[in-house]
Amino acid sequence: MSNPRQSANQIAVRLENVTQRFRVIQERPDTLRELFAKFFRHEVNYHDFDAISNLSLEVPRGQMLGVIGRNGSGKSTLLKIIAGVYRPTTGRVHVEGNLAPLIELGAGFHHELTGRENILLNGLLMGYSKQEMLMREQSIIDFADIGDFIDAPIKQYSSGMHTRLAFAVATEVDPDILVVDEILAVGDTSFQQKCFARIDKFREAKKTILFVSHAMPQITEHCDRAVLLDRGSILADGEPEDVVDFYRSLSTPELTPAH
């Protein structure tokens, strides 16, 4: 299922030689006392580690890209760079259009506030206007399907209700690019179906979707293309079936995920 929609001027996400370096400091001095102690003893215990190393990637508008790889291969870091949470150490990132990050559902939710208050606050945090959020409030409530609970503090919600509301807020705002990080692993089957129905609608509307999952059937079934990450670099890039097969061939002999 190759993608005929690609064309050079229709790139939604472009990464050029991006490196994200984390300085892992063993026992980083958290207080001034420790800092002085370390400073005078000339101890600097750290090593640098590239979560993403010299990675280039182009995602054409309208493509659904699956990102797979072992734990710690850099999938979440990659999505966070694209979502603008991290500014990469080197390299350039270009994102065309507004982006809805579903990196962790309900990251901006505050437990003491009601569902309705959280819809507004979360929308504002993602950069939408108050007017836009009020306009979409009813359809968010409808999709989340939480009834009268909408005016209760969300600490009283079940985790399912919490997830449904968060997914509804993130997707109802009509983003150009949707970034989904493993969140669909939660929720019951009917809600998962509802989420994928919505994701399919996004695809029909030619929106760009970046999708991280450990569930290989989800990748092969929904994505147009897949990339396999390993130690911060792209190890394979192509048809989802091929990439998934390659990934499986890597991990099968060892039975358990390596490292």
Add this chain to the structure above:
Amino acid sequence: MLPLECTELKEFIRSTLRYRELIWALALKELKLRYKRSVLGFLWALLNPALMMAVLTIVFSTILRFNIPHYAIFLLSVLLPWTFFSQSLSYAAECIVGNGELIKKVAVPKLVFPVAAVVSNIINLLLSLIPMALLVLAMRHPFYSTWLYLPVPILALVIFTLGMSCFFATANVFYRDIAHILQVLLSAWFYFTPIIYALDFVPAHLHWLFRLNPIIYVINGFRLAIYYGMLPSRQSIAASFLCGIIALVIGCAVFRKYQDEFVFYV
């Protein structure tokens, strides 16, 4: 003005205006959470300063008697803006660290957090002026027309507080000691500022030292307007704004320089 100052101020005003809805929502959230689950709710924003005033009035009119008529008004006219200043700073110092989970997951403009901390305290300051006015009436202190001048020192104080807040918000991300140091600094600063006393009580040869205190000019404006019914001199007004703008330029420059690093340290 230097080009650096222009850019910093322009940038600050631009982002504040751009994210005004978010800042307002965060400030309201702050207030809502503060009064949540209390029977009287938002009324506490009025009751709190009113009760504090009642206590101070009783203490200073019966137990401790100073040679200053209507000492409670003398004190409160500057204690209210001071409370605004110190509360804002305490909030702001924790605001980036406190929103760490959010900063790690959503690309959110970080400047909104210290600004929202200050805005929520502006609301408290404005509300506390109501019991202040009632106290002036109750004590039969003259209600001066110079109250109308109050927006000017309020503006200068807000500018100064925003600058200091941005600085301490940044510093506390990298060294958590800052929040503790800030509390000590604030209490020392409180006693070195003519709040519970007047500058006249200080020996004249030390006045120059007190004039180095950047908050003294703006604080003085509040006391003159509410207690004395006078306006500060033009030099004093200019000094209060100059201190505010210098603090804002430095605070914003520091904040903007380090804000991309926050995500790695929260």
